[in-house]
Amino acid sequence: xxxxxxxxxxxxxxxxxxxxxxxVTDEIEGIITVYKDGHLERPLVVPNVACxxxxxxxxxxxxxxxxxxxxxxxxxxxxRCQRKLPLLVYFHxxxxxxxxxxxxxxxxxxxxxxSRAGCLIMSVNYRLAPENRLxxxxxxxxxxxxxxxxxxxDGSSTDQxxxxxxxxxxxxxxxxxxxxxxxxxxxxxxxGSFESSESMASKPFCLKGTILIQPFFGGEGRxxxxxxxAQPSTSALSLTASDVYWRxxxxxxxxxxxxxxxxxxxxxxxxxxxxxIPPTMVFISEMDILKDRNxxxxxxxxKAGNKRVEQLMCRGVGHAFQILHNSHLSQPRTREMIxxxxxxxxx
Numbered sequence: 486x487x488x489x490x491x492x493x494x495x496x497x498x499x500x501x502x503x504x505x506x507x508x509v510t511d512e513i514e515g516i517i518t519v520y521k522d523g524h525l526e527r528p529l530v531v532p533n534v535a536c537x538x539x540x541x542x543x544x545x546x547x548x549x550x551x552x553x554x555x556x557x558x559x560x561x562x563x564x565r566c567q568r569k570l571p572l573l574v575y576f577h578x579x580x581x582x583x584x585x586x587x588x589x590x591x592x593x594x595x596x597x598x599x600s601r602a603g604c605l606i607m608s609v610n611y612r613l614a615p616e617n618r619l620x621x622x623x624x625x626x627x628x629x630x631x632x633x634x635x636x637x638x639d640g641s642s643t644d645q646x647x648x649x650x651x652x653x654x655x656x657x658x659x660x661x662x663x664x665x666x667x668x669x670x671x672x673x674x675x676x677g678s679f680e681s682s683e684s685m686a687s688k689p690f691c692l693k694g695t696i697l698i699q700p701f702f703g704g705e706g707r708x709x710x711x712x713x714x715a716q717p718s719t720s721a722l723s724l725t726a727s728d729v730y731w732r733x734x735x736x737x738x739x740x741x742x743x744x745x746x747x748x749x750x751x752x753x754x755x756x757x758x759x760x761x762i763p764p765t766m767v768f769i770s771e772m773d774i775l776k777d778r779n780x781x782x783x784x785x786x787x788k789a790g791n792k793r794v795e796q797l798m799c800r801g802v803g804h805a806f807q808i809l810h811n812s813h814l815s816q817p818r819t820r821e822m823i824x825x826x827x828x829x830x831x832x
Contacts, residue, residue: 580730
């Protein structure tokens with residue numbers, strides 16, 4: 486298995502003279518800067534850590550290359566256990582433009598989740614925009630799940646047995662936070678359209694549900710929470726930053742009413758009725774600017790006939806609280822979140 490140190494897309498550019506690249510076309514200060522000449526800067530706002538760093542006892546973590554051509558890889562978390570465990574295929578947040586499965590905050594959160602919820606986790610390091618605009622991240626998510634399905638078929642004959650032997654492939658879940666939750670939903674929708682086909686139907690593989698944490702949606706029209714939710718200085722997402730992320734992530738020329746951003750626009754609610762979406766758990770943060778969009782999304786899912794949509798409100802916390810610990814309520818709310826996820830995947 487090839488060694489993976491850090492995500493090459495997260496290289497530092499802090500020392501560059503900004504004048505040499507000319508005009509800045511898009512910027513979220515301290516997060517990402519895009520120049521007219523195509524140069525990109527992503528300051529390393531969160532440290533990368535190696536998979537060998539062990540934030541939780543009795544949890545093994547390793548990195549695995551999923552696709553050598555696209556350089557997509559995944560970090561696995563395998564708790565020590567005497568029984569086979571459900572598998573969460575997880576997608577990190579970052580507005581589709583930043584973030585990594587190697588980020589310290591995700592490494593700690595997912596190791597904790599694997600240990601306390603009793604599950605295996607495969608954290609996918611998908612391609613980022615604007616170098617790889619949507620649907621690249623969706624394609625990476627679908628391919629990652631198809632890779633898992635292939636391991637279910639013949640994993641015992643590969644070098645993946647160290648996690649394969651503990652995996653219950655009949656209980657696979659898609660999960661993610663923010664942009665990662667958007668990816669999980671879109672991957673589930675895409676796979677639902679051909680779940681009865683040979684590509685996904687072979688036993689023992691079965692996609693049982695999706696877990697969406699503060700899913701990142703948007704739209705041209707503003708919601709009440711986008712306009713009026715007071716954001717503290719520690720907030721992980723502002724309305725301005727949201728607009729920049731979407732401008733960089735969507736296909737060139739698309740606006741925020743593209744269905745990948747706004748799933749309810751242009752008869753999107755009717756499309757939910759025809760999509761074969763598995764049971765879904767949605768976590769909404771009370772102080773998040775995305776609160777109203779998340780609530781509208783849940784209502785549309787229920788109206789469309791999705792019988793099992795669990796909607797959970799995280800009181801007193803904002804966007805990405807579970808990885809940033811930017812509130813005194815972050816830790817108790819994170820424990821509550823993990824408890825709900827554990828109940829959802831271990832039914």
